[in-house]
Amino acid sequence: MNANSLIDFDVKHIWHPASQMKDYETFPPLLIKRAKGSYLYDENDRPILDIVSSWWCNLLGHCHEEISAALSAQSRKLEHVIFANFTHEEVIDYTRMLMEVVPNGLTHFNYADNGSSSVEMALKIAFQYQMQSGHQNKMRFACLENSYHGETIGALAVGSMDLYSRIYKPMLMETLRLKVPDVYYKGESDVEKCIIYAREFFQKYGESLCALIVEPLLQGAGGMKIYPPEFLKALSELCHEYGVLLIADEIATGFGRTGKFFACNHAMITPDIMCLSKAITGGYMPMSVVCTTDRVYDVFLADYKEGRAFMHSHTYAANPLGVACAKAVLTILKRDDILKKAHKTASWLQEEFSRRLGSLDNVGSTRHIGLINALDLYDDKSTLKPFLSDRRVGFEIYKEALKEGLLLRPIGDTLYFNPPLNISREELTCALEIAEHAIKHVCGA
Numbered sequence: 001m002n003a004n005s006l007i008d009f010d011v012k013h014i015w016h017p018a019s020q021m022k023d024y025e026t027f028p029p030l031l032i033k034r035a036k037g038s039y040l041y042d043e044n045d046r047p048i049l050d051i052v053s054s055w056w057c058n059l060l061g062h063c064h065e066e067i068s069a070a071l072s073a074q075s076r077k078l079e080h081v082i083f084a085n086f087t088h089e090e091v092i093d094y095t096r097m098l099m100e101v102v103p104n105g106l107t108h109f110n111y112a113d114n115g116s117s118s119v120e121m122a123l124k125i126a127f128q129y130q131m132q133s134g135h136q137n138k139m140r141f142a143c144l145e146n147s148y149h150g151e152t153i154g155a156l157a158v159g160s161m162d163l164y165s166r167i168y169k170p171m172l173m174e175t176l177r178l179k180v181p182d183v184y185y186k187g188e189s190d191v192e193k194c195i196i197y198a199r200e201f202f203q204k205y206g207e208s209l210c211a212l213i214v215e216p217l218l219q220g221a222g223g224m225k226i227y228p229p230e231f232l233k234a235l236s237e238l239c240h241e242y243g244v245l246l247i248a249d250e251i252a253t254g255f256g257r258t259g260k261f262f263a264c265n266h267a268m269i270t271p272d273i274m275c276l277s278k279a280i281t282g283g284y285m286p287m288s289v290v291c292t293t294d295r296v297y298d299v300f301l302a303d304y305k306e307g308r309a310f311m312h313s314h315t316y317a318a319n320p321l322g323v324a325c326a327k328a329v330l331t332i333l334k335r336d337d338i339l340k341k342a343h344k345t346a347s348w349l350q351e352e353f354s355r356r357l358g359s360l361d362n363v364g365s366t367r368h369i370g371l372i373n374a375l376d377l378y379d380d381k382s383t384l385k386p387f388l389s390d391r392r393v394g395f396e397i398y399k400e401a402l403k404e405g406l407l408l409r410p411i412g413d414t415l416y417f418n419p420p421l422n423i424s425r426e427e428l429t430c431a432l433e434i435a436e437h438a439i440k441h442v443c444g445a
């Protein structure tokens with residue numbers, strides 16, 4: 001089949017994620033033939049700079065020789081084994097390595113196969129923990145405003161984004177929501193205000209709360225919003241005071257994305273439960289892990305007849321191929337000091353990003369954490385008047401940048417970079433140039 005017939009078939013029969021499929025009739029999907037480092041290549045071998053790391057999972061560049069070799073070797077050794085009552089060396093090695101880098105005190109690891117399934121698992125562990133430790137009153141969940149934790153039913157219920165959940169509301173449990181500080185538009189004083197609000201919130205609901213789930217420091221799908229570590233620390237202390245479990249969803253932030261190994265490290269906290277996925281295998285295989293403390297784990301440990309076990313399973317739990325990739329990723333991160341190198345690139349990028357893009361007529365605030373940089377576009381930045389949603393400014397910029405060889409994928413009218421940690425300055429300079437041009441072209445500045 002030639003490229004056109006392949007795409008025709010795709011548009012007719014394949015339902016793509018989070019897309020209005022009618023858009024595909026006039027703007028068909030790009031056929032990608034191969035990838036290397038920060039670049040994807042289309043059927044004509046045209047390079048496309050992937051500045052969003054393929055939905056944030058491609059941590060060390062595409063088709064990394066060492067990860068590919070690990071995957072290939074593992075595929076000839078052991079591709080899958082039932083994980084109930086069976087185990088394998090790969091997962092034991094990896095768990096030992098992971099335990100060395102996660103926040104101190106996370107000592108038990110339950111494997112699943114994608115971000116949302118790890119969130120479901122975390123919610124169920126939290127609920128069962130409370131029920132089995134005599135807190136039958138603690139049945140409610142809380143999350144942050146503007147949060148995103150995935151799109152399965154439980155994960156949607158603890159998310160705050162109408163776009164994904166509106167129609168399913170009758171299917172979702174009711175969840176309480178806490179305000180999040182916005183220091184970029186409301187100033188530093190918003191942090192203290194939100195902490196006071198959180199204290200009142202816990203006074204009112206703390207006794208009935210099972211768990212609070214948060215994206216630590218960075219609310220990704222909610223528009224790359226960043227809040228300071230002191231807010232996370234305050235939430236952690238409140239959870240502790242009221243016997244509420246803190247679930248840190250580090251699916252998007254884990255493995256160096258925020259400049260430290262985990263976003264929780266910025267606040268020096270250990271959550272009760274932590275979810276990891278996305279970058280864990282560098283984009284090679286779907287995999288996730290839920291990490292918990294002894295305190296949580298021990299509540300499930302008893303004679304079989306007591307019925308306290310966590311009766312939860314996923315067919316692909318700890319799949320050896322995924323674990324082999326995860327092991328290679330962690331080995332490279334540690335051995336090559338990737339975070340330290342990324343830190344230098346991050347300081348440089350932050351300056352360049354604000355200098356080149358922050359000064360444009362339609363750009364509101366720029367913000368950054370680690371190598372992640374984001375900006376919001378406004379019709380009038382002095383009054384923060386948004387563009388009419390019909391204009392689909394973000395989408396138009398996406399199309400314009402793509403023409404010039406950059407994969408940007410904005411979230412609404414928020415543009416961001418979330419590149420592989422080992423991206424070069426030359427590649428980033430190229431991304432900045434194309435982004436600047438695309439913004440000017442679409443916004444008419």
Ligand SMILES: Cc1ncc(COP(=O)(O)O)c(C=O)c1O
Nearest residue numbers: 114115116148149150220251252
């Ligand atoms: C913070 C967070 N939690 C959960 C998820 C869901 O992960 P998955 O898409 O693998 O189900 C995402 C995905 O973007 C995420 O960013």
